[in-house]
Amino acid sequence: MSLAFVFPGQGSQAVGMGADLAQAFAAAREVFQEVDDALNQKLSKLMWEGPEEDLTLTENAQPALMAVSLAVTRTLEKEFGIGVDRAAFVAGHSLGEYSALAAAGSISLSDTARLLRLRGQAMQRAVPVGEGSMASLIGKQTDVALAEAAAAAGAEIGVCVVANDNNTGNVVISGAKAAVERAIEKAEELGARAIRLNVSAPFHCPLMQPAADEMAAALAGATVLAPRAPLVANVTARPVHDPEVIRRQLVEQVTGRVRWRETMDWLAGEGGVTRFAEAGAGKVLSGMIKRSCPDATATPLNSPADLEGFAKSL
Incomplete structure (x- = not known):
């Protein structure tokens, strides 16, 4: 069995996400606290209690979804002894690429939270609402x-x-x-x-160039390390390990196409992946994977029972 961890993007958020993980696992609580501290905001309270319209705001949804994904992977590592380095590859859909890199140790959790807050704000600023x-x-x-x-x-x-x-x-x-x-x-x-x-904005198109420029400046000052498992990048649908290439491709991703179908095709083909684990809120990616790679298995991981079942299956 060859395993890949995949990380969801915007649209998978829902009020209450991650609450059961925080109740069940100290490792998850630590992630949510670290994200709250990094943003100087009780983002976890917004995630668990709403209101939904505030959680859906791009600047909140992006770091919130990442926080749930990291609560899953940190819990798997600390509570079940299953690190992301057990995977052959990681991949994430749009903002999920940041979650993948944080889970693989390429960018710190605090830096990832701050980068995603900026990314959400920059995307909103790039194009006036309604245009x-x-x-x-x-x-x-x-x-x-x-x-x-x-x-x-x-x-x-x-x-x-x-x-x-x-x-x-x-x-x-x-x-x-x-x-x-x-x-x-x-x-x-x-x-x-x-x-x-x-x-709220037209993502992944040339109108996002002002946001790409803001992210280029922010990423230039961020520490980016080689991930513990190679990232299969949105913009190329091919694996990348070099920190400087990762940094450049994260900027390109703001205006570029999310090549998710090609990413899944590569992972299930050349990558030899037979099992996908969707770490984070919802199960959107698992549905996409089943349509693109019918011979592979896809498992959503977002509840304590999901994590326990997954750990037993390895």
């Missing part, structure tokens, strides 16, 4: 080629690109509002169904 849009194109025949054709139609009147290639049947486009609307019309002509996403 950008994102849409998920879904359906059996929806693939990246269809999405690129739709985005090209939108790009005739403004910025519009494929932002997330999640899996066949689920591709997200992002850009200027009018351009995305044009792309939706084209996608529907081509047979896809479009769902407009309730997001």
